[in-house]
Amino acid sequence: xxxxxxxxxxxxxxxxxxxxxxxxxxxxxxxxxxxxxxxxxxxxxxxxxxxxxxxxxxxxxxxxxxxxxxxxxxxxxxxxxxxxxxxxxxxxxxxxxxxxxxxxxxxxxxxxxxxxxxxxxxxxxxx
Numbered sequence: 001x002x003x004x005x006x007x008x009x010x011x012x013x014x015x016x017x018x019x020x021x022x023x024x025x026x027x028x029x030x031x032x033x034x035x036x037x038x039x040x041x042x043x044x045x046x047x048x049x050x051x052x053x054x055x056x057x058x059x060x061x062x063x064x065x066x067x068x069x070x071x072x073x074x075x076x077x078x079x080x081x082x083x084x085x086x087x088x089x090x091x092x093x094x095x096x097x098x099x100x101x102x103x104x105x106x107x108x109x110x111x112x113x114x115x116x117x118x119x120x121x122x123x124x125x126x127x
Contacts, residue, residue, distance in 0.1 A: 047103035058092035
């Protein structure tokens with residue numbers, strides 16, 4: 001719930017700032033740097049929102065199964081759903097780097113550099 005509230009506040013703050021910047025652009029057309037900064041901040045907020053959505057999709061089944069276990073007696077179906085929901089929770093930590101790599105160019109390039117260092121190309125002349 002706290003994460004949802006924080007992400008909503010980020011969204012509305014970015015929207016408010018975007019509207020303020022648009023008003024400033026009409027008044028002062030020379031603030032190109034503010035526009036670029038706002039675009040970066042907006043992209044960062046959207047990336048954070050995607051991470052939040054993936055977090056919600058991965059953790060919501062776990063919460064639903066926990067509530068179902070509290071309401072009724074645990075059954076084999078709930079045990080299977082619990083295992084599935086825990087798999088999604090663990091999958092969440094693997095999906096976050098994928099989202100950040102997809103949305104942020106500097107992180108994507110850093111990830112590619114790390115992977116190139118882990119798996120270097122072999123020299124064709126040595127073969």
